[in-house]
Amino acid sequence: MLNKIWAGLIIFGILFALGQDIHDEISNTYNNGITQNATYSFVKKSPTHIILTLNDQLLNADIRNNQYLHIHLNKQSPAYLLDIATANGKDNLLIAHIVSKNNTQLNLLLPELHWKKLHAVTQAAFDMAKFAVKLAMGLIGIMALWLGLMQIAEKSGLIKHMVKIVQPLLHWLFPNIPEGHPALGSISMNMAANILGLGNAATPLGIKAMQQLQTLNSDKDKASDEMCMFLALNTSSVQLLPPVTLIALMGTQVSELIIPIILATSCSTITAVIVAKFYAKKNHKREKAGG
């Protein structure tokens, strides 16, 4: 399933970009190689600064050496001009060639733009590959901190005390983890962090739990039932306090959203448990039938 989703994202993305670019090439969306006519008038007292009317759009521009036109763009400028500018490395400056001009009109040639979407797709792929490393490196410190604290809590027996409280629930969710196994401790710590909205503590604790689940796993390359259940619980994000990002975006508004969030997240968590249990049972039956 993951293989198909993963391949689907890539293949569909590239094919879609290709389709759009072919469409742009055929209809020549960016007027590649076509000289365009525009009227202009000088802004008061300035010998170079002009107001340009291109395709019914008013634009600010400067004439340089009677050869080049520096068109200044902003967020409201037409999208195709912004695209061409971005492709040439500047977000708000477009340099056009002046083919000919008289006192009120000029003919200009914009830089050509081909295969815009495919270019964007390639760029995004490379940027993200770099970003992934940055993201992983950013995890080192916070991971080391929590793994260190967890080691103390484990050795001192603090986690054992915690686990005793939630043992019945954990036993139902993860029937194959033997009682007293350290994985139960990490799982309950991770869930506590999730519930309290402590995102950056939840990840290291969850990874620790995964490592300990791996020691119980018979096939080290394949996720066990416990791992799938644990992941489903994490992606459905059991939580009582809203995540920090949401507080940052919504401000005090967040407080009236707490109850709907708790209700909705309970629905997704219950679904996650049911689905994970269902698949585990199905796999179990198949294994039995296969001998």
Place this chain on the structure above:
Amino acid sequence: MQQLTILIIPLLILLIISYGLIKRIAVYEVFVDGAKEGFTIAVNIIPYLVAMLFAIAIFRASGALDVILTILTPLASLLGFPAEVIPMGLMRPLTGSGSVGVLAELINVHGEDSIIVKTAAVIFGSTETTLYVLAVYFGAIQIKNTAYAIQAGLIADFAGFVAAISITWWYFS
């Protein structure tokens, strides 16, 4: 509520360290021992994270999402779903930063008080970046075959999405 979040971590650290001391644990040495693993885990995650993020990046940059939206929007309004929140539902399992962007955009257009922004915020708050969590958690222990974890995660996300919409509309009307 927010004060609670600020208090928990320092108090937890205090509890762990002092309980360790009481139990006569060599706290510094044990801490360093545990922390050692941080680097290896982060490095282990890299290939999984690159694989996942680059696929998502290609999909996002291609603009294919917009097409899916134009297909889904009439379908949604037919079912009485608020079409404005669909981008959030599609984006949330894929990327954290992307869904923050969607929410910020909705706040810009509709304002924080609108039911649409509230719905999108509840979707945001009640689900997770499933594909990222999967890559990180399984990457850390070098699991390549994720069995049915992705199905369970995505089905739960969808349930959360539907629940968030219905609950928010029921709660604020």
